[in-house]
Amino acid sequence: MALKAGTIVDGVVVNITKFGAFVEVEGKTGLVHISEVADNYVKDIKEHLKEQDKVKVKVLSVEEDGKISLSIKQANPTKKTVRPMEIDWNKNQRSGGDFEDKLSKFLKDSEERFQDIKKHQDVKGKSKKSVMK
Template sequence: MPIEEGMIVDGIVANITKFGAFVQLSGGKTGLVHISEIADTYIKDINSYLKEKQAVRVKVLNIDRDGKINLSIKQAQTIKKSTKPAEIDWQQEFKKNQSGSFEDRLSKFMKESEERLQEFMKNRESKRSGGYSRKGDIAQR
């Protein structure tokens, strides 16, 4: 089967260089995976991502006139991932958050807010009184 642009094929890492990895494809053809097409993150050392003789799945990006094949590992992986969002039962989520009447929840919220405000004010006052004041420093000079 001939290799064409857009295909996703399996291969084996034949050689690793500073700028990418050469992958042996079926039919005896070899293609290059540039360092920027290995992962979505910055890669300082390719050897931390790939090893020689490792099996990889690649996408054929293009084949130029000279027969050079450009490949991508990260684009082959993104195609495998499901693009369908997770199903959420909103009715069940709503019921889970309904732990009492509105008045009960409002009362709880107000109590927690008041406690947080008191804690904030206490911390603020301790920072103010714990330090020194400029007026005191000037008076001592």
């Protein structure tokens, strides 16, 4: 059977390098890049694989020059079921007042801070003008 992109086959790790692992599949050797070994970050590939390990790989591509790109992580996808959070929109979920109260407080605090900054800049500006005279 000829290898085609997208097929999942069994293979054997024949060599490990710092950038990936060479895996023999159906009499041919392909590369599993280090980024395709596991779902999480792989710093040292030897912590995940060793020579002669039997692995299931997905064929990513077969180039005209014979290079075969493989993936272990895509051949063994982890099933993460993510369910959307259910929200009761009719219920006030936050304590401490409603939105209008918080917005009003924010605007008041913001205006007070702005006035303090403006006052500080006016004082600085007047002292520079008196020095220049």
